[in-house]
Amino acid sequence: MPYSTFNFSEEQVLMRDSVLGLMNRVLPPEKIAELDRERRFPHDAYQALAENGWLTLPYDAAHGGMAASHKDLAVFIEALGYHHPGIRVSFMSTAVYGGLYLQNLGDASLKAELLGGMQDGSIRTAIAFSEPDSGSDAAGIRTRAVRDGDDWIISGQKVYVTNAHEADYLIVSTKTDPDAGRRGISLFMVDTAQPGFETRPMDPLGSRSTLLNEVFFDDVRIPGNRLLGEVNGGWHGLMRGLNLERVLIAAAAAGGCIKIIEVAKSFVQDRQAFGKKLGEFQAVAHKFADMRMLMETARLVTYHTADMLDAKADAVTETAIAKVVATENNFKAADLGMQVMGAAGYVQGDMQRLFREARMGMIGGGTSEILRNVIANRMGI
Numbered sequence: 019m020p021y022s023t024f025n026f027s028e029e030q031v032l033m034r035d036s037v038l039g040l041m042n043r044v045l046p047p048e049k050i051a052e053l054d055r056e057r058r059f060p061h062d063a064y065q066a067l068a069e070n071g072w073l074t075l076p077y078d079a080a081h082g083g084m085a086a087s088h089k090d091l092a093v094f095i096e097a098l099g100y101h102h103p104g105i106r107v108s109f110m111s112t113a114v115y116g117g118l119y120l121q122n123l124g125d126a127s128l129k130a131e132l133l134g135g136m137q138d139g140s141i142r143t144a145i146a147f148s149e150p151d152s153g154s155d156a157a158g159i160r161t162r163a164v165r166d167g168d169d170w171i172i173s174g175q176k177v178y179v180t181n182a183h184e185a186d187y188l189i190v191s192t193k194t195d196p197d198a199g200r201r202g203i204s205l206f207m208v209d210t211a212q213p214g215f216e217t218r219p220m221d222p223l224g225s226r227s228t229l230l231n232e233v234f235f236d237d238v239r240i241p242g243n244r245l246l247g248e249v250n251g252g253w254h255g256l257m258r259g260l261n262l263e264r265v266l267i268a269a270a271a272a273g274g275c276i277k278i279i280e281v282a283k284s285f286v287q288d289r290q291a292f293g294k295k296l297g298e299f300q301a302v303a304h305k306f307a308d309m310r311m312l313m314e315t316a317r318l319v320t321y322h323t324a325d326m327l328d329a330k331a332d333a334v335t336e337t338a339i340a341k342v343v344a345t346e347n348n349f350k351a352a353d354l355g356m357q358v359m360g361a362a363g364y365v366q367g368d369m370q371r372l373f374r375e376a377r378m379g380m381i382g383g384g385t386s387e388i389l390r391n392v393i394a395n396r397m398g399i
Contacts, residue, residue, distance in 0.1 A: 021276060022314070024321040030093045037094060040066055041101040047368070050102050053227040054371055057219075059184045060227055063105045068139025073113045081121050081133055088262065088327040092269040092320055099270030100277050103375040104227035106270050111181045111228070112136055114266065115259070116143025119189050120207065123246035123255050128207065132187070143207075144185040146176035146233050147256070154388050156191065156256055157200040161235065163192035168242045172208060172235045180382075182217045182231035185210055190235070195250050203252035207244045214238040224374035260384070261327060264337035267383045268320040268344035274376055275313035275344075275351045281368045282309070282355040296358075305354045312351045316344035335396045338389040345379030346386060352376040 023031060045063040053060055067073055076091060077083020086094070091114070098106035117136050120129060120143075135141030152158035161174025172192060182188060188208045195202030208215070214236040219229045247255045283306070286296040296302050323340040326333040352373040356363035363369035380386045 022317065024317065026089075026093060030090060033090070034093050034097045036070075037067075037072060037097050038101060040070060041098070041105065045102055045105060050104070050227075051368075051371075053104060055226075055366075057226045057229060059181070060102070060105050060108055063102075064108050064142075065139050067105070067109060068137070073109070073117075073139060074137045076113050076118055077121055077133075077137070081129065082137060087324075088265060089321065089324040091262070091266060092324040095266045096269040096273040096276075096317075096320070099273030101273075102227075103225070103270065103274065106273075107180060107225065107228040108142075110266065111145070111185070112141070112143045114262070115145045116187065116189055116207075118259060118262075119145075119205065119246055119255065122258065123205065124207065125243055125245075128243050132207075135186075141186045142181065142184055143187045143189060144179055144181045146179045146182065146188045146190045146208075148176060148178045150175060150177050154385055157203065157253070159191055159193055159203070161190065161192045162196065163194050163204055163206060165194075166239070169239050170206060170242065170244065172206065172238045172240065174235050176233040176235075177230075178220070178382075179217070179231045179233045180225065181228050182210070182233050183219050183229060188233065189246065191252055191256065194252075198250065200253040202250050203256070204249050205246040205252040205255050206240060207246055208235070208238060208240055209244075212238050212240065222378075224371070224376075224378050226374075261333055261337045263383050264341040264389075265320060265323050265327060267379060268316065268323070268337075268340040271344035271348035271376070271379050272313065272316040272320050274348045274372060274379075275309070275316050278348075278351045278355040278369070278372050278376075279306070279309050279313060281372065282306070282358045282363075285359050285362065285369075302358060305358050309351045309354050312347040312354075316347040319343045335393055338384075338392045338396075341383065342380075342386050342389050342393075345376075348379055349373075349376040 044066040074083045075086045079085045098109055132141055149159050163170045163172045190206050190208050192204055193202050194204040215238050216234040218232045222230045289296045319340045323333055323336040326336055355369050356373050359369050
């Protein structure tokens, strides 16, 4: 990754190089292709992250973590996103999403029970927020949680749940007061081994090593300490992690841009047409210039925003901008890369996979349209 480091510290450069070296050993290109083809979770790579302590990166020191800054996490996620989106998504599902919800909202007994396993790789989590009839409307959910003595009983359906088929626990948004809108939402940590829980893998365009799933809750009973935060206080919990999620998705997209350029450049270096190297054609060279501009813009906005978050600035607008710009640039770069490679990019291979993976970035974690609404609203429009 011979590109700008945006004033990375020596430790951040070492972290990036270390995790890339690890991934090159345990998740080589042929393994990535195999996982994509066979739609399998990257178990070996995920366990390697655990064994090398990387799953503790986002947690506070008081909870056994490395207390990474926003920029630390952006550097790390960019590297994982560059190497393989599947391992990046797997890391974020547990270490960032599930782990930080538990750390920030769970009670002491639940943390004592689960955090250690999430950090050593023996427990994996996923988040289950989207529903068939509500889409991006997080307050429009219908999944219910009803108190029954000291327990809660959950009924409903979720969709597009990444890694649910591999998860031991799901972070689930529910309605505990169906008439209160966003003020009636509560979050729970649900054991996927409980009776009444069912998951059905979906057939996504990309994300094939970290499948999307439909999830069904048929009167799933969970203990009272599985509540995360306060009853009817789930909306605040949902909103709390949005800035981090958006800047990390942007970082992953920036990493994807870097990989796309490398794959396309490798393709053209040794190929000729009409007696000239492909790169000598101005039309091809300009596409590489466009890809480089897309990549640099994605990285600039990502690291600027991470620095703002570390400075504790109000960065709601900037995280929305970073996510929109970086993910849209990632897809544009993939489209250009495929055009450079022609039919060789369209058929099964790295560029085709990168194109498929890039498309999800503009949907997950808040669609580009929703985030444009956020930006406009913050402008007073």
